[in-house]
Amino acid sequence: MTATLDVDPREPVKAAPSAFRQISLGRRVRSQAAYAVFALCFVIAIIPLVWLLYTVISKGAGALTDPNWWFGDAYGVDTTSEYGAGISQAIVGSLIQAAIATIISVPIAVLTAIMLVEYPTSRLVRPVTFMVDILAGVPSIVATIFVFGVFVLGLAMGQSAFAVALAMILLMIPIVVRSTEEMLKLVPDELREASLALGIPKWKTILRVVVPTALSGMLSGIFLAIARVMGETAPVLILAGPASSQVRVNPFESGMTSLPLFIKDMWASSQAASSFYYWGAALTLILVIAVLNIIAAVLSKALAPKTR
CATH class of the missing domain: 1.20.5 (Single alpha-helices involved in coiled-coils or other helix-helix interfaces)
Structure with missing residues (x-):
């Protein structure tokens, strides 16, 4: 027997009731x-x-x-009453201080993050994690006073750009450690296991597989840390010494100025010309930080793992 449906083909097809309920007015x-x-x-x-x-x-x-703003300095110009001075001495000083801090802090922070992620059973993980957490919450003025007491006074180093860089290092390390740690955790364990299954040592797996995979995110964190410390005021106010109106490139001498220090010195004067300079320096600092963020974004995109 064959079952038949008692349906009149001339009747209109009735739509099935919707599986979705009407959203109420209250929702x-x-x-x-x-x-x-x-x-x-x-x-x-x-x-x-x-x-x-x-x-x-x-x-x-x-x-x-004004082109002289970027390439000239303030030597021989009374910035409280005269216009036309440049701030190349402050731009160069900020870049030198940030470069020294980056060169020293990044290797320390990256290696620390690698140890925390790749060797989680080590006895050092817990105390190092605790110290990084403490260091991340230290205000810049506390780091500055520490450097001033230990290095400037205790070791008779004197005020200098290098002392400023030491305070910046204390501020950069926890930022880079945390950002690098998060990027390394995002690397799939399958990549590590595949490399180890081929007989490649763990240290070479870290250098050839793990770090290149996380490199784009690591660079973003590094550039963000640089941008953060370049705007810090406490280190340059206490550790740099009297600001010079000329370009200084020796980091071990006193007198190297920077953009935050230049802004503070100009703000301390109530003359109209001074306001012209500190507003211009503030905009310059914002542009420098913006450029660093753009570089970080470009490098992050260029070095990101390619997927099909």
Whole structure:
């Protein structure tokens, strides 16, 4: 026997009932209210940033249009009453201090992060993790006072750009350690296991497989740490010594200025010319940090693992 359906083909086909329930009016209202709250919070958060950028750009853009601003210095110019001085001495000083801090802190921080991730059973993991957490919460003024007491006074090193870099190192290490640690944890364990299964030693697996895979994220963390310490004021105020109006390149001598120190010195004067300089220097510092962030983004994208 063959079963037949008692259906009249001339009748219109009835649509099956929808599997989805109609969203109630109350749920739609609550959803829109939550969206409005989130949008309001975003606007409240973005207003100070836009206001800050507008103020700095409107008051500092005039200084940046002068070519002498970038390539000249302030030697022989009374910056409290005269215009036309450059700040190359502050730009060069900031870059030298950041470069010294980066060269010393990055290897230490990266190796520390590798130990924490790749050798989790080591007895050093717990105390090192504890110290990194403590160091991450240390204010810049505390790190500065430590360097001043131990190195500047205790070891008679004197005020210098190198002393500033030492304080920056204490601030950079926990940032780089944490960012590198997170990037290394994102590397799939399958890559490590495949390399070890081929008989490759663990240290070579770390250097040839793990680190290259996480390199893009590691570089982003490093550049963000550099951008953070370049804006610190406490180290340069206490450890740099009297600021020079000329370009100084010897990090072991006193007098090397930087952008935060230049801004502070100009702000201390109430003359109209001084406000021209400190607004221009503030905008210059923002641009330098923005360039570092752009470089970090470009390198991160260029060095990211290619997937098909």
